[in-house]
Amino acid sequence: MARNKDISLPLSLAVKVELFKRGCFDFITCKDGKRHEKQGQALAILTDNDHVEVLYGGAAGGAKSWTGAAWLLFMCLAYPGTKWFIGREELKRIKQSTYITFKKVCAMYGCTEELYKYNAQDNYIEFYNGSRIDLLDLQYKPSDPLYERFGSLEFTGGWIEEGGEVNFGAYDTLKTRVGRHLNLEYGIVRKLFITCNPKKNWMYDIFYKPYKANRLEAYRYYIACLVQENPYIDPAYIEGLKTTSDKVKFERLFKGNWDYDDNPNALCSYDDICAIFGNNLSIRTGKFYITGDIARFGADYARLAVWDGYHIIDLMCFPKSKLTDIQLWITTKQRKYRIPKHRCIVDEDGVGGGVVDNCDIQGFVNGASPFAGENYRNLQTQCGYKLAEHINANEVGIDEELVSQSDREEIIRELEQLQTWKGDSDGKLQLKPKEEIKLDLGCSPDWRDMLLMRCWFDYNEIDIPENIEQILGLT
Template identity: 40%
Template sequence: MEQEAKINLKQRLAYNYLRDGIHKFIAYGGAGGGGKSWLGCEWLMQCCHYLPGTRWFVGRNNLKDSRESVAITFGKVAKSHGFHAYKQTSDGFVFNNGSEIIFLDLTYYPMKDPMYERLGSKEYTGGWIEEAGQVHYLAFEVLKTRVGRHLNDVYGIPSKILVTCNPKKNWLYTTFYRPWKEHKLEREYAFIPALVQDNPWATEDYIEMLRSTKDEVTKQRLFFGNWEYDDDPTALCDYDAICDIFTNEHVKATGLGRLSADLAMKGRDRFVTGKAVGHVCTIIIDKEYSPGKMIETDLRNAMIEHRVSRSNVVADSDGLGAFLESYLTGIKEFRGGARALDDRYDNLKTQCAFKLAELINNRDFRVICSREQEERIKAELAQLKQASVDSDTKKKGLISKDQMKAALNHSPDYLDMLIMLMIFEIRKPLRGAKATVTDVD
């Protein structure tokens, strides 16, 4: 198999990383037309050809895309090399020398397989995650443990995962782009920004299509490779500030402990409870739907374990909140639609949401949680957006919860829990054994 002469400088840099003994996780891309798919197919084809018997993967967000999109480019690469010593199957590609490339379905199934356990028994030499912006970060984390396990010792080669992507404000931003931009990328990681302008073999028609697109977000992402493309004027929180809430170690836990609980009812996602001490919030309960009695027991135990008085506990008023207040006398029932304490906001929830955004943007808030929870919290906070931002006459409001759900494909339970915590920030402590946060001072 002869080396393809048509290789641009960014692809050559990627090959240097893919062949060295230092870098294990290489992200390539950042725009359309930069040669991402060609690089992935050609790299795996060469690995399989020169390393007989090795096993590699190529994964996308669903198996159909892996089979169809990758297979088309793979055929073009093979034709350019005059290479025929392989065959395609429904599972991937099998080479005449015993090597193979396996298609992986990296779809995230939160109910059926939330930890990607289906990948846990697989062993690979290395692999490629294509269109990684559509892939859940846990797939990347699990696959990191599955490479370097098949003939790597025999050939003396390190494990490698190639990640190809367009700009996306998710784990790619925090794992690769932002550390690269700040010159803080970990030693085993590499990021190569590749634009269509870097690819001398991109057609003029394709370049012009990207340049002339009417959608500004699409142009910023796919033509300019702009990772800050979603600087949305309606967004309440700066995305970098959102990322920082998990590392704001200068924010100290001081003062009384408080609990905020977003309650899981049928048809909703999770029962989430956070404990806040000052501006440091720790996720202490995170469960899928639980019966009312179990929620009551869990909250009661949390109050005892964390020494939080009932007057410092708030729960939403959506059905179970009223139920809980009857059994846990003295906790606060949050009614987000109630009148705000400040007339600039259309309701109490909006005022609390703006207060949360203020703390986040000022780097005066910290969240302690698992990495899986972190990714979900980032996504939910990114949906904290102002409605009617262009209106000078309306009170400040939020986009609807249905709009948030449509964007997230789930209920913003962590976000709701954090918003409710802000009731303790915007008002004086309430007195009396029984009170709700709808009372007016």
């Protein structure tokens, strides 16, 4: 639809546009004597001059989609010729869901279909005044990992719907594409609006954790809205959430708990992972072990632990892999806890091979064949599944004083990455690949790797009697 000067807004809609420009949102947030306070807060932040990125959600039923659609509708009507976007993980979901909501919003506020046109072939909505909303497919494509397909686009602002489904790369690229079309002319601050339910992805790290710690950057804003705070929601919907037997869904969608992740591929529950800290049910055998994930060529961290059975009693993290320091730590702990070489293991890939040779200890090769002919893709997968079994049986423990709060959060995040993955053509079980984990966490899962190496001894335990010297006639 080209800009059409012969079309003008109906008076009632023109009044709403003017109210919107003046920051009066009651015609959106108020109905039947009730007010949606959080929705009003979101619209105020989306139209202020102080914030750039706005995350709105934190639970189901907060009128997130309605808020996003109303914001874009009135920005398009108020500022002719501006350009916006709606992005979701799959384009078909915009067409099947988000666009349906957009049409309902238009009908509610009197924006008839003669004022805008939906181009289904090229996927955009264009208004009579030249404003436009592009509908973007944000699906991750291995052929375009950096989302360069959006690199030349210029938008006034935009909306990422269902941020829990969206890859970090899409967010990271699109935030650089807003504020580039008529913002200066209209005095509009660039805005990236993100709506979501709780999800432990980039939103958790970039918005929720800093918000919870009261250190969210000034240009970012997080609005938590629970279903109970939406005065217009059907009470039956609330009751359905309250009575669900799925604890994860209840925590995430009703209580807005970001620490529960709804992932059907997860091998461990969040509660069982949290239980390892200070676990008084863990298995302690009096046999001590050392496991270590050695950072490759100075990257990431080296993590080493001393275990009593399946309980960690000593721990060290090296920010850089200086082999002499790592080797000294291992030999010192061997003497302190009387740990023989055959109960010490570090990863043999990369620089870890030097530690294996110099300390004369066991080497863990991630890609090696699994033990006992079990149906796993490789040794790392086998030990990952075995670790999950021990965690779910509440057999793994860590002395609480050994880890800081940030360490604890990292360990939980990494153990949540113990997930099944699509099987090989030969049906072998796989773990979620490290490359995929790095995309989600932004780092290598060093804690996870150090922990799963303990399971190597489940298949290679050498049971040496305490009176071995007497048996051999050495005493």
